[in-house]
Amino acid sequence: MTPAISLSGIGHAFDGAVALAAVDLTVMRGECMALLGPSGAGKSTLLALMDGRLRGWSGAAEVLNAALSAHQPPRRQMRADTGFIFQDFALVERQSVYQNVMNGRLGRTSHWGSLWGRFNDRDHAVVGAVLRDTGLADLAERRADQLSGGQRQRVAIARCLAQEPKLILADEPVSNLDPAHAEKVLELITGAARKRGIGVVFTSHQPELSQRFADRVVGLRDGRILFDHPAGLVSESDIAGLYHGAIPDPQLRVVS
Numbered sequence: 001m002t003p004a005i006s007l008s009g010i011g012h013a014f015d016g017a018v019a020l021a022a023v024d025l026t027v028m029r030g031e032c033m034a035l036l037g038p039s040g041a042g043k044s045t046l047l048a049l050m051d052g053r054l055r056g057w058s059g060a061a062e063v064l065n066a067a068l069s070a071h072q073p074p075r076r077q078m079r080a081d082t083g084f085i086f087q088d089f090a091l092v093e094r095q096s097v098y099q100n101v102m103n104g105r106l107g108r109t110s111h112w113g114s115l116w117g118r119f120n121d122r123d124h125a126v127v128g129a130v131l132r133d134t135g136l137a138d139l140a141e142r143r144a145d146q147l148s149g150g151q152r153q154r155v156a157i158a159r160c161l162a163q164e165p166k167l168i169l170a171d172e173p174v175s176n177l178d179p180a181h182a183e184k185v186l187e188l189i190t191g192a193a194r195k196r197g198i199g200v201v202f203t204s205h206q207p208e209l210s211q212r213f214a215d216r217v218v219g220l221r222d223g224r225i226l227f228d229h230p231a232g233l234v235s236e237s238d239i240a241g242l243y244h245g246a247i248p249d250p251q252l253r254v255v256s
Contacts, residue, residue, distance in 0.1 A: 001028045002029055004064060005027040006060075007024060008060045009058070010046075010049065010059035012045060012056065019045045020045055020057065025225065029166075030197050031199050031200075031215050032214045033216045034202055034203075034231070035203045036203075036218065036220065037203075042224075044203060047203055052068055052078065052082070053073075055070060064078065064081050066078050080107030080163060082165055083163045083167070083169070085189070087172040087176070089152045093143070094144070095144060101131060104162030104163040107163060108164065134158040135154065139151065149177060150181040157173075157185070157188055168200045169201050170202035172204065173185060174204070174206070174209070187213065189213075190213045207234070207239045211232070211234055216231060217230075219239075227241075
């Protein structure tokens with residue numbers, strides 16, 4: 001198995017405040033990893049770096065065998081290979097479910113096709129299959145602004161899957177949902193990814209759900225990795241230390 005993400009010595013600061021500090025992390029292809037940590041831990045910053053949207057960082061980063069630049073955005077093909085599910089859904093409110101999901105195909109069309117919104121038979125076939133997989137086929141013609149929160153999140157997931165990514169990054173994908181819907185959404189993301197052999201990295205504040213749906217859990221606090229364990233080996237003391245304990249000396253960190 002080869003790495004989907006390889007980070008070495010990653011550092012970043014916002015207005016002099018440390019956001020990431022000497023982060024070393026490898027995520028294998030097909031692996032599902034959860035990033036846990038309190039607000040301000042650096043989870044979203046780290047995800048933005050993996051997505052190629054962060055600028056001014058230090059260290060070395062490679063995603064899907066392509067080196068990231070701290071100063072320039074990734075090439076269009078690389079952007080298409082990495083799908084992102086946003087916390088606020090980022091839907092086009094006045095467009096239908098079908099149109100929103102079709103937007104995921106924009107990175108897979110020609111430059112002019114993406115500008116004019118011209119899609120071919122394969123694009124429509126991919127969108128149709130994704131709508132069925134996500135249980136949205138019956139809502140295809142409904143406008144996004146007429147959907148519930150859970151339905152909107154499913155549309156965001158379907159749009160990402162329609163992109164046919166090789167890696168999915170999800171920033172707090174269930175933070176706006178009640179526990180029952182949160183469970184269903186994480187099951188949908190991780191199940192669809194595993195079915196397609198796609199790696200997933202998602203951020204979360206919910207340790208129990210993260211341990212249930214991820215293969216591996218990484219604890220991040222104040223921009224530093226505190227633990228990195230298989231999901232089944234994360235202990236109550238790991239979680240307590242992550243949210244309530246003092247930050248240990250990084251030289252003493254044990255990685256499973």
